[in-house]
Amino acid sequence: MKMRRILEKAYHTLLACTGISSNQLKTDRDRQTDILCGVVGCDASVLIASKPGNTSGLAEKDAHDNKNLPVEAFDSIKKAKALVENKCPGVVSCADILAIAARDFVHLAGGPYYQVGKGRWDGRISMASRVSFNLPRANSSVDELLKLFGSKGLNLEDLVALSGAHTIGFAHCEHFVSRLYDYRGTKKPDPYIEPRFLKALQMSCPPFGGNVDVVAPFDVTTPFSFDHAYYGNLQAKMGLLATDQALFLDPRTRPIVVELGKDKQRFFQAFSAAMEKMGSIGVKRGRKHGEIRKDCSVHS
Numbered sequence: 377m378k379m380r381r382i383l384e385k386a387y388h389t390l391l392a393c394t395g396i397s398s399n400q401l402k403t404d405r406d407r408q409t410d411i412l413c414g415v416v417g418c419d420a421s422v423l424i425a426s427k428p429g430n431t432s433g434l435a436e437k438d439a440h441d442n443k444n445l446p447v448e449a450f451d452s453i454k455k456a457k458a459l460v461e462n463k464c465p466g467v468v469s470c471a472d473i474l475a476i477a478a479r480d481f482v483h484l485a486g487g488p489y490y491q492v493g494k495g496r497w498d499g500r501i502s503m504a505s506r507v508s509f510n511l512p513r514a515n516s517s518v519d520e521l522l523k524l525f526g527s528k529g530l531n532l533e534d535l536v537a538l539s540g541a542h543t544i545g546f547a548h549c550e551h552f553v554s555r556l557y558d559y560r561g562t563k564k565p566d567p568y569i570e571p572r573f574l575k576a577l578q579m580s581c582p583p584f585g586g587n588v589d590v591v592a593p594f595d596v597t598t599p600f601s602f603d604h605a606y607y608g609n610l611q612a613k614m615g616l617l618a619t620d621q622a623l624f625l626d627p628r629t630r631p632i633v634v635e636l637g638k639d640k641q642r643f644f645q646a647f648s649a650a651m652e653k654m655g656s657i658g659v660k661r662g663r664k665h666g667e668i669r670k671d672c673s674v675h676s
């Protein structure tokens with residue numbers, strides 16, 4: 377679909393590297409999306425492929441929580457990397473390409489275009505066993521989310537603004553089906569789901585034996601457009617995951633949901649700022665801690 381345009385854009389941005397020394401690049405700072413930075417930071421460790429027959433365990437991308445990362449995403453990063461290697465070999469890390477691709481994707485979907493600082497190096501370690509405790513879960517409490525985000529230097533407003541990424545995209549039934557039929561062991565649906573929305577979700581996701589490939593949009597109003605409609609939905613009890621809806625139910629995050637729901641520019645500004653912070657989590661610099669991979673799926 378839009379992958380080609382994303383690639384072209386990533387490529388044109390990166391072409392600038394021919395005119396910039398790697399030293400200059402290294403002084404910049406940065407940003408990006410969810411899965412990309414969750415585990416050990418923005419070091420492209422998620423792109424590493426597991427080695428067949430490897431005794432030391434699977435790579436991050438093969439962790440259960442990452443099983444739905446789309447093949448197309450890995451392919452487009454691979455293509456962007458090939459184009460860039462062609463022009464300036466050994467200069468641009470996979471981690472930077474990932475950060476830029478994330479920004480371009482957001483922008484192509486109608487979201488903000490923010491500057492992405494460069495100079496990340498790629499990580500030397502990628503382990504599936506590190507994934508689960510570093511990623512938020514669809515049924516985490518706001519306390520747990522704040523703790524996890526806080527441990528990465530992200531605050532209350534960052535949590536709410538970054539969750540706004542769920543203004544686009546889809547989730548598989550497994551992540552919210554318990555809300556539809558058995559909310560916290562009550563054998564009843566979650567009371568904080570708008571009744572018509574609940575019916576529609578129940579039609580897509582039966583309690584047992586449903587098709588595991590079925591997905592529902594995070595933002596029922598504008599699933600393909602990067603806008604602030606997500607926050608309006610939360611106020612109308614139309615959040616998809618328990619974690620989405622919880623942002624409106626918790627008195628600490630509710631005022632931020634209301635504020636960002638009122639004003640798209642305010643959301644874009646908060647999102648860009650939070651992406652900048654997230655994009656600099658656990659960034660590796662230099663040969664001691666990092667590498668510049670030639671092939672993003674293989675350690676160099």
Ligand code: HEM
Nearest residue numbers: 409410444512513514538539541544545546547548551619
């Ligand atoms: C706050 C805690 C968060 C939780 C609990 C969470 C959870 C999830 C879950 C369960 C899915 C669906 C996966 C699937 O079924 O395939 C998902 C998808 C997604 N998440 Fe998050 N997420 C969180 C934060 C974020 C952040 C911070 C971002 C980016 C800044 C983000 C961006 C996305 C996007 C774009 C998708 C859609 C992917 C697609 O359509 O294929 N999420 N998230």
Ligand SMILES: [Ca+2]
Nearest residue numbers: 543595598601
């Ligand atoms: Ca939307």
